Ligand SMILES: Nc1nc2c(c(=O)[nH]1)N[C@H]1C(S)=C(S)[C@@H](COP(=O)(O)OP(=O)(O)OC[C@H]3O[C@@H](n4cnc5c(N)ncnc54)[C@H](O)[C@@H]3O)O[C@H]1N2
């Protein structure tokens with residue numbers, strides 16, 4: 577059995593970065609920016625008013641001073657003239673500050689009669705002028721790679737780009753296997769259960785930028801598995817769920833081998849998730865997840881998500897870890913790296929009472945996976961331990 581770190585290395589070796597494509601900005605949220613974005617303009621492109629009021633020369637802004645209003649500068653339509661001594665221009669937020677002025681007096685500090693304004697006894701400090709390029713200037717760069725979020729997209733739009741170059745979304749085919757499974761909403765037979773894993777994994781991989789294809793359930797026979805594998809044609813990553821262990825009905829490995837799987841590894845020293853397999857299958861990477869519901873979701877978090885990030889050009893990095901003090905004592909760990917379902921409390925991280933890899937209700941309560949290294953000694957409450965957040 578190989579270690580989790582070795583398995584991840586092998587998976588990264590299989591996960592080549594996919595190509596890139598251009599997408600409209602409105603479709604770019606959540607995508608991975610593949611090329612830097614460079615500002616094509618200054619923002620603001622002119623000195624702009626930050627408040628509604630009157631633009632005038634700052635040196636003339638004395639309490640009680642009077643000015644003649646000679647025009648208007650609105651957002652979108654500037655005042656074209658030159659503003660002389662004793663003159664002011666009515667101005668609105670976002671409008672270009674006229675030539676000859678460098679200060680905006682807010683309208684609350686002004687009384688106006690006809691074309692004459694008088695400044696109040698106490699003036700706001702101002703100057704309420706945003707200099708040209710105050711936000712960013714031509715050539716300012718947003719670096720790649722990065723996952724594009726709301727703030728990135730607002731900035732890229734302001735830089736005047738209608739499209740961006742992003743990594744192609746990984747196509748992920750999800751194959752649940754087992755005679756015991758029926759789809760949610762169907763009526764299970766007496767010995768059947770509901771197929772849940774592929775739904776959790778679909779949500780997980782889509783949140784990581786992939787496009788998921790939920791294939792029909794493959795039955796525990798060679799023909800059915802062959803047929804469903806053929807529906808995965810064209811995917812970048814084929815993920816099977818279940819049928820990975822050593823039982824007579826665990827046929828995923830043999831059928832995948834018959835279909836050309838070049839196996840990279842089988843079995844990892846981790847708990848849950850031991851019977852994990854992976855390899856290259858034609859143009860795709862194949863990962864065989866264990867069927868136990870918690871095992872498949874933990875393996876999704878620890879292996880599939882980092883692979884999807886690597887495929888999208890974000891680099892080969894394990895699931896990010898943080899550390900927290902233990903809220904309780906924990907016993908020594910065995911020979912497999914243990915990802916314990918745990919909750920983060922004000923007292924520290926606390927493993928949940930039951931750790932059976934079949935229990936989705938426990939996984940659902942957990943907000944962290946407490947990582948116990950292989951052969952780790954017993955640990956006391958208060959000792960710092962690593963965890964992976966969900
Ligand atoms: N003799 C041994 N038995 C087992 C070993 C072993 O080393 N020796 N390993 C155990 C471990 S650890 C795991 S994990 C499981 C994984 O087995 P498989 O990957 O072959 O999974 P299945 O047997 O198909 O299913 C296990 C369990 O999960 C349920 N399941 C499967 N798919 C789904 C799904 N899509 N949605 C919900 N539940 C699913 C299935 O009904 C079983 O209850 O093997 C141990 N055995």
Ligand code: MOO
Pocket residue numbers: 846847848849850851866868871933
């Ligand atoms: O490896 Mo299994 O996933 O412990 O239940």
